[in-house]
Amino acid sequence: MPGRPVSDETREQIVAAARAGKTRNAIAREFEVAGGTVTRICTDAGVSFDRSATELAVRARTIDLAEERLLVAQKMLAVASDMLDQLDAPYEVFNFGGKDNTFTSEVLDSAPAEVRRNAVVTAGIAFDKATRVIEKSDHGLEEAVGTLDVLAAGFKAAAEEIRAREAAPVEGEPDEA
Template structure:
């Protein structure tokens, strides 16, 4: 028996759990061994684990994470819009101070410059984060260029044919 495998007295139990379709980690938990020992034992016994379920689970996790990133990116865009909207809304500026630590506030028709800078900074950060989470689809414009060139080629061909027909008609009129 090679080193690092489960004892031969438990091979039957191992084969039975494997036949039930349990994965490596489930067998390790059930039998109380490290996953690496389960892998070595499976290799020793000529058994393999179906990885299609693992691949499907990994693909599903990737899709879930991608969706969550997209949702976060959307939330960052909403935050950016909110920051920019607040620049032109009435704003209350307040402070605590003085020897008596008094509260003072002042209402403005729109945010003061210092607050505008904070809102703009917040919006810029939110947009930056949204673009990192969900970059825009890159477009090289190649399809548009091909379409334009195709249309131009068709127009030149039509013009050339019309000119050829006109020349043939004028030659026919002369002869």
């Protein structure tokens, strides 16, 4: 691949493929040339590989994943909170079995110590995991807000430009008073 001359016909095909929207690496594989060769040929022809759509897609996916992590963290915290709330509520203990296969139960004023301990440990683990998710998601959220701010500023600038064009008097037409 390196050092091999590229024919004019192949150069034209490479440029056409780039204009058709193929990626640089896909073109390099198709024509069996180096990625740098594709870039150089396309640059000479005035064609560039625009990665802005890919970058926006990656940012959007990052934002979506951060949101999903936050939703799961909220669910974990809600379940943990619910478990802790139930500890002081009446708690039914039961037994099923024996040689006669009988069922017996009794309602206690609150959960027994072992159940309370398990609930507190489980809630603590859920809280710890949820906190870590939220801490990791902060960066994604800041990036999302930054991206949205940039997009909003672009929309605002475009709208102001359109309004300015519409407000400018057209030559040969009288000004409205």
